[in-house]
Amino acid sequence: MSLYSETPSAALLPSGFADLLPGEAEAEARGIASVMEAFSRHGYQRVRPPLLEFETSLLGGSGESLAPQTFRLMDPNSHRMMALRPDMTTQIARIASIRLQDAPRPLRLSYSGSCIVVGTPGREADRQISQAGIELIGPDSAQADAEVIALGAKALAELGIEGVSFDLSMPALALGLIEGVIPEADREPLLHALDRKDASAVAELGGPIAGMLAVMLRAAGPADRALDLLASLDYPKDVVGYFERLAASVAAIRERSPDLRLTIDPVDFRGWRYHTGLCVTVFSTSSREELGRGGRYLAGQEPACGLTLRPQALLRAAPVSASRPRCYVPVDLDAASLSGLHKAGYATVSALSHDEDAAAQARHLRCTHVWKDGAARPL
Amino acid sequence: MSLYSETPSAALLPSGFADLLPGEAEAEARGIASVMEAFSRHGYQRVRPPLLEFETSLLGGSGESLAPQTFRLMDPNSHRMMALRPDMTTQIARIASIRLQDAPRPLRLSYSGSCIVVGTPGREADRQISQAGIELIGPDSAQADAEVIALGAKALAELGIEGVSFDLSMPALALGLIEGVIPEADREPLLHALDRKDASAVAELGGPIAGMLAVMLRAAGPADRALDLLASLDYPKDVVGYFERLAASVAAIRERSPDLRLTIDPVDFRGWRYHTGLCVTVFSTSSREELGRGGRYLAGQEPACGLTLRPQALLRAAPVSASRPRCYVPVDLDAASLSGLHKAGYATVSALSHDEDAAAQARHLRCTHVWKDGAARPL
Structure with missing residues (x-):
């Protein structure tokens, strides 16, 4: 009897799943080890949640937004549904809120592991996703935002990845403006127009804030110019804080990483499901591939800011390192x-x-x- | 909206799944990195199969013996069943047979990752199992057996784990004897008696080989004494090769690792489902915990010998290393x-x-x- 019998179909893996062969697998492991070492040197302590949890804990709260991308399994022991994690941030938030509730704050945690997403039929994409990330839990400040982003940049630089852009957004800024003056029923088409960067539709649907939104649309680009344009606007009292925080976070990032390429898109809402403040997407400027993403959210009751890098994308962006003789x-x-x-x-x-x-x-x-x-x- | 909302049940993980907290998670990662580095230095190249495969490929051939311990998921893309790996050796065999069929032999591969097993209701045990292992594919020789075992021993020594015992067995030796003379219908009670080490039942059920089996029962223990006792027996022609190979493998291991604690249990069959030659279980002599296991099998059509270490068990056996200041x-x-x-x-x-x-x-x-x-x- 042999351990593996060859049949024609046996060579096929489900779409979105892959074998990493010698060279690739070594490079992935080295990449993860390198970023985790950078995180550890900066005081971020590693935790390792399990691949599976009960559905109720993994997808509770706004983890619920991840539900459509999550595989479920019946636990034959408890007869309860378990879920394969599609993301690790929910798990780190759970660990911080419960297992480490008595640990001193700011709490700095790091993690790496694989996540599984259901994927979209017909669209080829990775369904097993490696993640390596950090969460800074407790403080809600521009300095905390900046620490997370600057450390992400440092980890990428140590991998030899050049040409990285940190694209910032602050969804609450435009959303707050809109919610203040646009009736609920009219918001969806306006948000859709902003998402499409459709200036004429925004002008048409924007009502009293059409002018401000037009400036925000134009502002998208390099951070300093964006902030100059955004500073020219007259925000209502309950929204101005978001602009001030965006400006403060950029200033704090600049102080730590003067050479970092920072852009701002003030009308970027897409894919930010549970975020409450600054959001960031990390891109390779050469391939425009997303290397990671993160931002500010609430971990249970606590302010938190995190960044998750995608080692598979990092490998495509990193220079090939020589294997040992x-x-x-x-x-x-x-x-x-x-x-x-x-x-x-x-x-x-x-x-x-x-x-x-x-x-x-x-x-x-x-x-x-x-x-x-x-x-x-x-x- | 917060990313994780606390409910009483949310703190509970399914039985057999655990969070590793700071310290524990760091130690696990360091342990895996240390054994993988030992494997790499000895020319074993890392591969990384996915967490999920189609059921037909993961559980094909004698991977079938793993089926009862395997979780299944429906793939919404292909409408085929996928299986969460309960073990990585089948995957490495698949990669060697298909993806790396043209790579030169001997093929030396290493791997690390998590496996998920269904578990046994009511029995507390890990259901997410970390594995780190090697497979030496191509040669079928005592030197190949010895390389795998000696490298396992080296990896454990580099982790600072002392008091390790490699318990060898050669299930085909006693099974071959039995199949030669005991009618099929009478074998099960005899195997059960051997498994229980019940000398009087073996004497009763052993027929013409009762005497030989009694010596084999008594032989279980330190390798040199076991081989002396086993050498005194008069094996049929089709079985003697298994004894000679066991002796040759022990000699080759001794040459590489003179100080290794080796024992032999010539009537150990338990848990060896797809193995064809030498089998090995690695124990901590202090805790008697199993640190790993492996042995010889067929990867597709090719002879192969592997060893899988269990990082979670290694951590319990390894000295605690100081965390950085x-x-x-x-x-x-x-x-x-x-x-x-x-x-x-x-x-x-x-x-x-x-x-x-x-x-x-x-x-x-x-x-x-x-x-x-x-x-x-x-x-």
Whole structure:
């Protein structure tokens, strides 16, 4: 009986799931280790929630917005429904609120792991998503926003990823304006027009704030220019705080990361389901691929700000790092020589018998070096 | 709206699933990184199969023996059943047989990841299981068996785990004897008696091989004494090869790892579902907890030998390693000082405003040091 019997269909994986082969898998692991090390050095402590939870806890509160993307399983022990996590932030919020409720604040947590989403039939996309992220729980301040974003930028820089843009938005700013003056029934078409960046529809549907919204549409772009334009507007009392906080957060980010490429889109609402303040999407400027996203939300009762990077996207953006040289060694090579090779950065590939032609075997196994006369010799 | 709303039941995870908190999660990640690094240094290249596959590919062939422990999900895209992996070895066998069928042999692969098992109602056990392992695919030799076991031992030693026992078995030896002379209908009670180590039942049910089986029962224990006893037996021609291979594998292991504690149980069949040759269970001698298991099987048509370690068990066996010192630093500490602290091994915990009493805040955040007068000062 063999452990795996080949049938034609067996080679196929469900759409959105993939094998990472040697090289790819090593690069992914190295990428995750690198960003997690950056997070750890800055005082973010790792937690590891399970892949599955009860549906009620994983999708409770506004985790509910994740429900359509979540696979469920019946737990045969409790006869309750469990859910495969589509995202880890809900889990970190649960851990912070309950397991770590007595830990001092600000609470800095980091995490990495795989998430599973149902996906959209017919649209090819990853359905197993690696995440590596941080959450800063407790403080609600521009400095806290800035710490999270600056640390994300640092982690990307340490991976050698250049050409990164942090695109900021503050959905509550435009939403607050709209909710203040536009009757509820008329809001949906206006939001849709803003989302499409359709200036003429916004002019038509914007009523008393059409002029302000037009400026906000035009403001989308580099952060300094955007803030200048946004500063020219006359906000109602209950909304002005959102503008001030956006400006303060940008200033705090600039202080920590003067060279960071920051843009602002003041009318970006898409995909921000549970966020309450500053939102951020991280893009590669070369591929325009999304490298991560995050923002401010409430973890239980507490203010929190987080950022989740996507290691699979990072790998596509990061320079390929050289894999270690491989040295073919005799089956009975002494421990000291072996350990010397490892210390010098070699992977060793051991013979399994006394070879007649070690060099040929080394080439066959795609080694870069072979052990000869007491040293690693290039092939 | 908050991301996580507290309800009493929300704190409960399904039985067998757990949060790892700071410290635990860090230790698990470090343990996995350490064994994966040992595997990589010895030429084992990492692959990363997905968490889910189609049921037909994951549970095909003798992967079928894993079916009762496997959760299934309907794929809404293909309308086919998918299965959450209960084990990674089947996946590695698939990758070797199909994706890497043209890669040179011996093929050395490593992997780490989480597996999910259904579990047994009423019995508390982990249902999310971390695995980190190796597979050596191609050769069928005592040297290959020995490489896998010796590398497992090395990885455990590098984690600082002392008191490890490798318990070997060769199920085909006793099974071959029994199948040669005991009628099929009478085998089950005899196997059950051997499994219970019930010498008097074995004497009663063993027929012409009762004497040999009695010696095999007595032989269970340290490898050298076991081999001496087993060598005294007169095996039929079609079975003697299993004994000779067991002896050869032990000799090859001894040559690589002279100090390894090796035991043999010649009548151990339990839990070896798809194995074809040498089987091994790794135990901590202090806790008797199983740290890993592996053995020889067929990956598709190819001989293979693997070993899977269980990082959660390793952590319970490994000495607690000191976590890095934490230094509380001002919000505007210059980059050079910050990077100096990181290079010196500190995690930094940044103030989020200009503190009036940095030392008090540092203590509150459970830091070990605080930045004062240009250096990290112990608290």
